[in-house]
Amino acid sequence: MLEHMALNMxxxxxxxxxxxxxxILLLHQNLIKKIMGMNIMDTAVYLFLAxxxxxxxxxxxxxxxxxxxxxxxxxxxxxxxxxxxIVVSVSTTALMLALTIRLYERYGSLxxxxxxxxxxxxERT
Amino acid sequence: MSRKKDNYDQSRWLKFKNWVDGDVDLLAKxxxxxxxxxxxxxxxxxxxxxxxxxxxxxxxxxxKKLPIFAKGFDPSVDxxxxxxxxxxxxxxxxxxxxxxxxxxxxxxxxPIFGNAGNPDNNEVSARYIERxxxxxxxxxxxxxxxxxxxxxxxxxxxxxxxIASCCVLVLLRIDASSKDKQTEKRRKEAAYDRLYEPKNDIxxxxxxxxxxxxILIFGIYIVLNGHLSPGGGFSGGAVLGSGLILYLNAFGxxxxxRFFTETVYRRTTLCALTFYCLAKSYSFFTGANHLxxxxxxxxxxxxxxxxxxxxxxxxxxxxxxxTMYAFYTLFRKGGM
Amino acid sequence: MSFVQNFPFFSIIIAMFSGxxxxxxxxxxxxxxxLTAIGVTGILSAAVLLHGIKTGESYTYMMGHxxxxxxxxxxAGVLEGLTALLFxxxxxxxxxxxxxxxxxxxxxxxxxxxxxxxxxxxxxLLALVxxxxxxxxxxxxxxxxxxxxxxxxxxxxxxxxxSAIRYMILSQLGSGLFLIGLSLLYDVTGHLLMSPAKExxxxxEASGSYEVPMLVITAVVSVGLGIKSGLYPFxxxxxxxxxxxxxxxxxxxxxxxxxxxxFLLIKIFYRVLGRxxxxxxxxxxxxxxxxxxxxxxGSLHAIAEKDTxxxxxxxxxxxxxxxxMGIGLGTQAGMVAAIFHIFTHSATKALxxxxxxxxxxxxxNKKDYLSLRGAGYRxxxxxxxxxxxxxxxxxxxxLAGFISKLLFATSALQSPHKMFITLIALAVSTVLNAIYFLxxxxxxxxxxxxxxxxxxSVKEKATKSSWNLRLAVLxxxxxxxxxxxxxxxxxxxxxxxxxxxx
Numbered sequence: 001m002l003e004h005m006a007l008n009m010x011x012x013x014x015x016x017x018x019x020x021x022x023x024i025l026l027l028h029q030n031l032i033k034k035i036m037g038m039n040i041m042d043t044a045v046y047l048f049l050a051x052x053x054x055x056x057x058x059x060x061x062x063x064x065x066x067x068x069x070x071x072x073x074x075x076x077x078x079x080x081x082x083x084x085x086i087v088v089s090v091s092t093t094a095l096m097l098a099l100t101i102r103l104y105e106r107y108g109s110l111x112x113x114x115x116x117x118x119x120x121x122x123e124r125t
Numbered sequence: 126m127s128r129k130k131d132n133y134d135q136s137r138w139l140k141f142k143n144w145v146d147g148d149v150d151l152l153a154k155x156x157x158x159x160x161x162x163x164x165x166x167x168x169x170x171x172x173x174x175x176x177x178x179x180x181x182x183x184x185x186x187x188x189k190k191l192p193i194f195a196k197g198f199d200p201s202v203d204x205x206x207x208x209x210x211x212x213x214x215x216x217x218x219x220x221x222x223x224x225x226x227x228x229x230x231x232x233x234x235x236p237i238f239g240n241a242g243n244p245d246n247n248e249v250s251a252r253y254i255e256r257x258x259x260x261x262x263x264x265x266x267x268x269x270x271x272x273x274x275x276x277x278x279x280x281x282x283x284x285x286x287x288i289a290s291c292c293v294l295v296l297l298r299i300d301a302s303s304k305d306k307q308t309e310k311r312r313k314e315a316a317y318d319r320l321y322e323p324k325n326d327i328x329x330x331x332x333x334x335x336x337x338x339x340i341l342i343f344g345i346y347i348v349l350n351g352h353l354s355p356g357g358g359f360s361g362g363a364v365l366g367s368g369l370i371l372y373l374n375a376f377g378x379x380x381x382x383r384f385f386t387e388t389v390y391r392r393t394t395l396c397a398l399t400f401y402c403l404a405k406s407y408s409f410f411t412g413a414n415h416l417x418x419x420x421x422x423x424x425x426x427x428x429x430x431x432x433x434x435x436x437x438x439x440x441x442x443x444x445x446x447x448t449m450y451a452f453y454t455l456f457r458k459g460g461m
Numbered sequence: 462m463s464f465v466q467n468f469p470f471f472s473i474i475i476a477m478f479s480g481x482x483x484x485x486x487x488x489x490x491x492x493x494x495x496l497t498a499i500g501v502t503g504i505l506s507a508a509v510l511l512h513g514i515k516t517g518e519s520y521t522y523m524m525g526h527x528x529x530x531x532x533x534x535x536x537a538g539v540l541e542g543l544t545a546l547l548f549x550x551x552x553x554x555x556x557x558x559x560x561x562x563x564x565x566x567x568x569x570x571x572x573x574x575x576x577x578x579x580x581x582x583x584x585x586l587l588a589l590v591x592x593x594x595x596x597x598x599x600x601x602x603x604x605x606x607x608x609x610x611x612x613x614x615x616x617x618x619x620x621x622x623x624s625a626i627r628y629m630i631l632s633q634l635g636s637g638l639f640l641i642g643l644s645l646l647y648d649v650t651g652h653l654l655m656s657p658a659k660e661x662x663x664x665x666e667a668s669g670s671y672e673v674p675m676l677v678i679t680a681v682v683s684v685g686l687g688i689k690s691g692l693y694p695f696x697x698x699x700x701x702x703x704x705x706x707x708x709x710x711x712x713x714x715x716x717x718x719x720x721x722x723x724f725l726l727i728k729i730f731y732r733v734l735g736r737x738x739x740x741x742x743x744x745x746x747x748x749x750x751x752x753x754x755x756x757x758x759g760s761l762h763a764i765a766e767k768d769t770x771x772x773x774x775x776x777x778x779x780x781x782x783x784x785x786m787g788i789g790l791g792t793q794a795g796m797v798a799a800i801f802h803i804f805t806h807s808a809t810k811a812l813x814x815x816x817x818x819x820x821x822x823x824x825x826n827k828k829d830y831l832s833l834r835g836a837g838y839r840x841x842x843x844x845x846x847x848x849x850x851x852x853x854x855x856x857x858x859x860l861a862g863f864i865s866k867l868l869f870a871t872s873a874l875q876s877p878h879k880m881f882i883t884l885i886a887l888a889v890s891t892v893l894n895a896i897y898f899l900x901x902x903x904x905x906x907x908x909x910x911x912x913x914x915x916x917x918s919v920k921e922k923a924t925k926s927s928w929n930l931r932l933a934v935l936x937x938x939x940x941x942x943x944x945x946x947x948x949x950x951x952x953x954x955x956x957x958x959x960x961x962x963x
Contacts, residue, residue, distance in 0.1 A: 001233045011232045018641060019225035025634060027217040034630060041637045049644050055246065056239040061254060061266040062354065063425075068255050071241075073266070075250045076257075078647075080271040081596060084282045085640070087359055087445075088603050091289030092633060094452050095607060098296040099614070099626045101456065106307065106622065119623050145900065146831065228641075231677040235648055244661070245651035249530050260527070277524045277533040281588070281600035284477060288581050288604060291484070291574050292611045300570040391485055398481045406474050412526035413470065414462060 010051035017044035031100045031110050035093060042089040046082045053078035180317065262422035262431030263352035271357075272434045280405055283441060287398060290448045299459035315458040324377045333375035340368035348442035352431045358438040362445025369450045387461045390447050397440040404433055465512045469537045469591045470522060472502040472545070473584055480580030488564075488572025495576040496556060499583060503549035506587075510542030514954065519961045521593060521656075530657045536593040540800070540958025543951070544724060545590050550940065551716050551807045552583060558815040558933025559709030566616045566707040578611040582713065589721045595643055595733070596653050598725055602639065606632045606689070609718050612710040613702050624701035631688060631698050638685030645678050646733070655732040659963075666738055679734055679744045686726045687748070690719040692785055693755030696778045700762075703774035708818040711770075712811035715777045720803045723784055727796060730788075731962045740791040749789025749879060753886045755782025760893035769828050772897060773813050776854065779890060780806045786886065787869060790879060794872035797955050801868055804951070805853070805861040805944060812937035813850040819843030819926045819934065820905065830901070835909035837902075840926060844905050846934035851898035853941055856891055861944035866891065868952070 005012045021044055024037025053075040061076040104110055107118045133139060236243040253270055263269035271279050299312050348361030373381045411418040423430030454461050479498040483491040513519065519538025526532070556563075556579060567575050585605040592598050606629070614625035647653060649671050650661035665671050688695040703715045730739050739745055759779030766772040780802070787799030823839040824832045837844030853860035866887060873883035944951065 004233045004237075005229065008232055008235060008238045010238055011235060012229060015228040015232055016225055018637070019221055019228060022224060022634065022637060023217055023221035025630065025637075026220070027213070031626070038633050038637070041633075042640075045637070045640050045644060048641070049647075051238060052243075052245060052644070052648050054239050055241050055243075060355070063258050063264050063266065068258060070251045070254050073254050075246055076253055076266045076270055077245070077250055077653075079267045080275065080278075081644075081647075083267070083271060083357075083359060084278055084596070084600060087282050088285050088600065091285045091607065092603070092629070095289050095292050095610065096626070096629055096633075097456070098293040099622060099629065102296050102617075103622055103626060105311070112626075115623055119620055123619070146904075227677060231645065231674050234671060234673045235645075243651075244649060245647060247651045249652065252531055274525065274527055274532050275596075277594075278597050278600055280477075281597060281604065284480075284581065284584075285600065285603050285607065287481070287484075288577070288607050288611070291577050292607060292614075295571055295574050295611060295615055296617075298571075300568065302570055303568050305568075395481065395485050399478075402474065402478050402481060408526070409470060409524045410467065412532075413467065413523045418526065 011048055014044045014047040014051065017041075017047070029111050029113055031096075031103070031112060034112075035096050035100070038096070039089065039093060042085065046085055049078040049082050049085070180321065258425050261434065262425055263434055264425055265352050265354060265356075268352045268357050268434060268438075269431070272437050273432075276405055276408065279441075280401065283398065283401060283444060286444065286448055287394070290394075290451055293452060293455055297455040297459055311459055315460075318458040319378055322377050326375070329375045333371055337368050337372045337375075340371065341365060344368055344442075344446070348438055349428060349435070351438040352434045353426065353428070358441025359445055361438070362442040363449060365442060365446035366449025366453075369446065370453045373450075373453070382461070385450070385461070390451055390461060393443055393447050397443045401437060401440045401444075404437065408433060463512070465508050466520060466522060466537070468505040468509050469535055469541070469545075469587070470524070472505045473535075473587050473591070475502055475505075476580050476584035476587060480577045480584065483573050483577045483580060486573055488569065488576075491573035491576035492556075492560075492563075495579050496553065498580060499549055499553045499556065502583065502587065503546060503553065506542055506545040506549060509537050510539060510546055510954075513537065513539040513542050513958075513961075517957075517961075529654055530652055533597060534593050534654065535588075535591040537591055538958055538961045539954055540962055541590050543954055543958060544800075544803075545587055547804050547807060548586050548590070548717055548720070549583070551811050552579070552586075552713060554933045554936050554940075555709050555712035555716065555811050555815065557929050558811075558937075559707060559712065559818070560929045561927050562708045562818065566618075571615070574611070575615050578608045578615070579709075579713070582608040582612065582718070586717060586721045589725050593656065593732075594654050595646070595658070595729075599636075599640060599643060602689070602722070602725070603636060605718065605721055606636065609714060612714060613706050615710065616705070616707050620701055620705045624698065624705060628698045628702050631695060635685045635688035635695075638681050638688070642678050642682035642685060645674055645681070649674050649678070655728075658733050659735060662734060662738070666735075675734075675738070676742050676744075679739060679742050680747075682729060683726065683744050683748060686722045686729075687751070687785070690722040690726075691778060691781050692748075693751045693758060693778070693782060696755070696759070696781075699778055700766075700771045700774040703777060703814075704768065704770040708814055712814045715774065715814065716807040716811040719777075719781060720807055723781075723788075723799075723803060727788065727800070728962070731959070736791075736793075736963075745789050745791045747789075748785050749791075752782045752785030752787075752789050753882060755779065756786065756886055756890045757782075757893070760890055760897070764893065764897045766897075767829055769830070769833065769901060770814075770817065772901070773810070773817060776894065776897070777806075777810060779894070780810070780854070783865070783869065783890075786883065787872070790872055790876050790883070792872060792875050793956075793959065794868070794875055796959060797952060798865065798868035798872045800955050800959070801948070801952060802865040805865045808937060808940045808944060809850050809853045809861060812846055812934065812941060813854075815930065815937065816843040816846035816850065816934050819930050820847060822926065830904050833901070834904055834907050837905035838908075842931050842934055843926060846938055847905065848902050849938050849941060851902050853945070855895045855898055859942070859945050861941050861948070864945055864948040864952075 018041055021037045021039070021041030025034050025041060028034050028037060055074045058072060058074045061073040061079070100110065103115055107115045109115055109118065253266055253274065257266045257269045258264065261269035261273040263273070299308055299315055344361050344364035346361075347356040347364055348358055351357035351361065369381075369385065408418055408420075410416075420432040422432050425431070429435065451461070475498055479494050483494055486494065519536055519541070521529070521534045521536045524533040524535060528534075563575060564572070581604055585601045585608060588601040589598060589605065592601065610625050610629050610632075613628060614621050646658065649665065650658050652658040652661055662675070665675065691699050703711050706714065730736055756779050759775050759777075759782055763772045763775035763779065766775060784799045784802050784806070787795045787802060789795070790798075819840050820833060820836040820843050821828055824836050827833075837848070849860065853862040856862045856866045869887060870884060873880050873887075
């Protein structure tokens, strides 16, 4: 089993990064670190997808010299998925950062527990 | 003989009756209200335009008062919370470890990396490689795939970018007509940002004079050559956006507003997204009804080829450039 | 190919295009465009439903010039048409019912942005209902999440911002899990479209290879979509989010947003993984357990709540527990019950939120029990609406909730292992639902008294709310009664639709 994991080194590393990013997003208290964790998680999935496309000893899927043989190029599908995924990740990061800016301006803290405490105090007054 | 109850206030019947009627906390109105400290009305902004030093001194003072520099809670006093913190750390390590172990166990059974006989190297990718050039006209097979074979996903992706920029507009745009107290404060901060942005930084400006044209031309090159070499609308748009941001940083808002205002932003995004929507709808409609779309594919390898892919790349590039620039100005000080 | 078959595609494009156009329109014009778009797509979905019933089979529609494994496609049948029609009716009535509050809560210059969110939420729900491709589903799940976040935070007062960030954090966890599940599935089968993927999965199960990845894929996709739709341990964002948003947003979020993800989960179970494989992997048992626990814990939290809007939000948690219990039963009848409960819950929860707003406005905008006393006399139509909604949630005969519970009970009788737990859980949660809902309904009709130290600023005579609120409440009541009394054709349609679903 370990040899198989060593053969699939790229997938192993991306899965470890995914777990780390997931835990940071879930359990850290600081909002900026949560956003970083979300980005680590998404980037790990793109690494996984990019690794899926690779085939040894073949070229990027841009047709050169008119060669259109299947055995000359790598799989183009995962690259397209990664392109779409990167834009989605940028959009959600921008949205979460904008929310963090507004929360900081209003409650004066980047710590999610502190913010929730202050929300409750605000409501009592 | 009746029994008199002494502790009617603590009796269960009274509690039940209060629950049915709806509890009223009569002490709540008498308690002192605590104003939350932190980023409330800063005293530095109330007077008119101050000198730069006074502004900076006021900022320093504000910064020191901010509670992110204070500790969250005191462990020596709050034992319960300290214990919870330790348990929390242990739990987080356990959760992380178990998730990684489950996924690693899966990886041990997946197909081998780089093997040509993997399940995902099947007839789907074979057709894209063998007949992609003839069917879409694009030399770059990946661009042909995302803008012709699987164009609906790319349309959805442009909409994700559009709706995210709308959400950021809701949160961060400062409108002249709004009367909210928080917006008043943010408007004053935005006015200070405009007044004190560096306009005479010689090094920045000379470098920008050289770099900005190069960056913009490079961005346009990437967008236009999306179907011939690695590139396309998204990457080219990001480069164009960064060129605009460098220009803004070097020369200031006044000079940038000569050619890029909010009206320009809105109209560009509207035209680009509308063209994308209509062109792709035409393509989907003709495709599903088995009609011929009538768009010429051109000769592969020329710039003007591959049907709709070139105009779509230009639209996507414009949208992404405007969105990147809009994110920068909105994050900085509330709008263009 | 008949022209009616183009209609699913037209509905998605109309919704998206009206969202794009609204970016340059003023608030009023954006609102009218939004309502027109929802109305037109409703008519188109009704036509698709009728076409599906007439032909008796579902069809696929190529999005582009290339057929299935190479190009994108969408698929439409009876179940998709019915679900889309119901979602559009609920969304239309929710927008109409909360019109006045939208104008008050949202800043003047940002009104058109609110209607952009509504249009794009509509388009993403339609795309999730009709799609036949996994990666398109992921992209539209993200649009749904971001539009939902926009609806929550548009109010920018009170708790809206902090509840929006908690919602986004939990949603991104779910999306990340869903995406890695998708990537693993692509790795193992090589297809992103659902029908070819199903053949590949069948071949894998037959040959016995890749057992562990298939199990992990099922688990990860279910947990990811469960987190996003508010399954029990991941429900923390629901009370804050539903309770503090503007009324239209609360109705749409509670009624429609979670249901889109649950529909996608059912679609993946049927069209990609195969229902027998999912049952054999025992993942449905996990969903069943979480569903049952959610039913009971959601009701217990609701009983403890003093703020009535948060109480209605916690009852949403319980109802989503019901739906997951139905999916967790694993049988065809259980799925039919779950889908019927999706319809019931969308219609009833939106009715509860809209009529609750009508009650608050005659009680001095206060939401606790003491202020709401006698509100049923001050605003009669809203009181009747809330009463009917509450009775439907409890399971009064002739209303929609009764039919749902009946379907759950009959489907439980067919699965011998889970029968006792299901019936006991149904009974216990009905009693708990009755406790908090009937308590509120009785409070509404008690005469108002002023307690010392707690002034109630109420009007003594009965007042009328604005016309749009009354219209919306009336239409919701009619919808609820239709779902309750004429349920048999709808249940048959769902059953037929599920047969065509695979």
